[in-house]
Amino acid sequence: MLIGPLLPISNKATWTEALSVTDGETGEAIDLSSADEITITVRDTNSRPSDYCFGTNPTPVLTATLTGGQVVLVETGVLEWTFTKDQMRALAAKTYQVGLTLEDDGEVVQLIIGTVPVLEGIVT
Numbered sequence: 001m002l003i004g005p006l007l008p009i010s011n012k013a014t015w016t017e018a019l020s021v022t023d024g025e026t027g028e029a030i031d032l033s034s035a036d037e038i039t040i041t042v043r044d045t046n047s048r049p050s051d052y053c054f055g056t057n058p059t060p061v062l063t064a065t066l067t068g069g070q071v072v073l074v075e076t077g078v079l080e081w082t083f084t085k086d087q088m089r090a091l092a093a094k095t096y097q098v099g100l101t102l103e104d105d106g107e108v109v110q111l112i113i114g115t116v117p118v119l120e121g122i123v124t
Helices: 049-053 085-089
Strands: 002-005 015-020 037-044 060-065 071-075 078-083 095-104 107-119
Touching (some): 037 071, 037 078
Parallel strands (some): 002 107
Antiparallel strands (some): 037 060, 037 095, 071 078, 095 107
16 A cells, blocks of 8 residues: 655646556566456545544545546556546645545455645646
């Protein structure tokens, strides 16, 4: 599992990122082709504290899925997600929380728990 910050991205450009998934012991690429779903969610880190106090999760600002076509398997052990420039333009320049899960045969594996800094892209 990747824990920590991702590289900064612009809120004025398409965000495409690839993630290699390998076996921690052997280093071999893991075949992801049997996954029922892969989901990446971006949410605001400045959500109201009451969201957590009352047991609800803050609303995602971006979500991409394998079944929705925004997450693709590019080769064995490598997945890639894309958020369009129009989706990215909706984000303010600040740091967001990021989570990525893989669901296979009813089991869910967390692959990313982290943050991503979104920078003001300047170009209008």
